Amino acid sequence: MNDLLQTIEPVTLMGPGPSCVDASVLAALSKPTLGHLDPYFIKIMDTIKQQLKTLLHTRNELTLPISGTGSAGMECCFVNLIEKNDPVLILINGVFGRRMQDVATRLGAKVDTLEFDWGTPVIVDVVQKELSKKSYKLVAVVHAETSTGVLNPVPGIGALLKDKDTLFLVDAVTSLGGMEILMDDWGIDVFYSGTQKCLSCPPGLSPVSFSPAAVAALQARKTKVPNWYLDLSLIMNYWEGATRAYHHTAPVNMLYGLYQALGLILDEGESHVFERHMAAHLQLVRELDLLGLRMQVDASCRLPMLNAVCIPEGVDDAEIRTRLLSEYKIEIGGGLGPLAGKIWRIGLMGHTARPENVDKLIQALAAVLPDRTGN
Ligand SMILES: Cc1ncc(COP(=O)(O)O)c(C=O)c1O
CATH class of the missing domain: 3.90.1150.10 (Aspartate Aminotransferase, domain 1)
Structure with missing residues (x-):
């Protein structure tokens, strides 16, 4: 070596x-590399989707790991759903809320923000007041703000959006695998995470999940998703269905690692x-x-x-x-x-x-x- x-x-x-990685996950990474369309590998992909659905407590069919770190998941969620001039509300109390604002702004969204002191949580009543004044296509928040150590009230914000025609986007990069996430019950439509935090897998993949409402919004776009690599309507054809179409070469061994890391959590x-x-x-x-x-x-x-x-x-x-x-x-x-x-x-x-x-x-x-x- x-x-x-x-x-x-x-x-x-x-x-x-990143967090410490179990020896069995490191061992999984070094298993023989298979072709990205090998039927045995596709079995592993299908299992990963199931494992993620279990951990997210969701029935969403569109649940899969994006190739790339948590920020790729963030870009993926915004780029698939946002078109120019879409009204978006971002709740900010740290670095990663600010990053979402940057990503949405680059896509030409009309971004409003509600800012909360760093080190304190988003206040649900303040969000409610804002939502009574204006309607948004999407509201976004970071569940676990890694820059400050603050837990944001995702279920409370989800409840505000329940009967609204607004998508609820949640960054769960740091929370997934370390605390309960009830994606469907909390009314989350769009979700992304990362592998290197509480999933204890090395960095490199970003689980995402889209609710039926988010998939409908993707399908109803007037313009093409402006990023080829993260276009879920193309990626889906590789991750779903009886025949799989090549999109990009999946990071095969990283996916073995994720499969093992998710298995450890579900087994424990x-x-x-x-x-x-x-x-x-x-x-x-x-x-x-x-x-x-x-x-x-x-x-x-x-x-x-x-x-x-x-x-x-x-x-x-x-x-x-x-x-x-x-x-x-x-x-x-x-x-x-x-x-x-x-x-x-x-x-x-x-x-x-x-x-x-x-x-x-x-x-x-x-x-x-x-x-x-x-x-
Ligand atoms: C809450 C949150 N969102 C997004 C990211 C970005 O993830 P990555 O650094 O894996 O691209 C991080 C990384 O620390 C994070 O903690």
């Missing part, structure tokens, strides 16, 4: 993603997986508190899988993260945008969400943090 690969040392990935049992995330989160909060570290986000809307921790005054953000990585082989994340230098982002995602990893991080933090007791 080439030298650079020989000397990769494992890192405990406790940042905002969703509720067990979600409880494991919550238990690791509560343990982390408890133990950080003993070190004198405070959480940035109010307990009522904290994400279990992404913990925003206030960096104490006088502590050098970059130095601590560099020492954790070089001396303890632990990666945590820094803050983004207005929170840069103010918070650490500690991920407890998927395979990483285990008590032994929390212990390891707490011991390392205790060793690298300056003694603030004055002793």
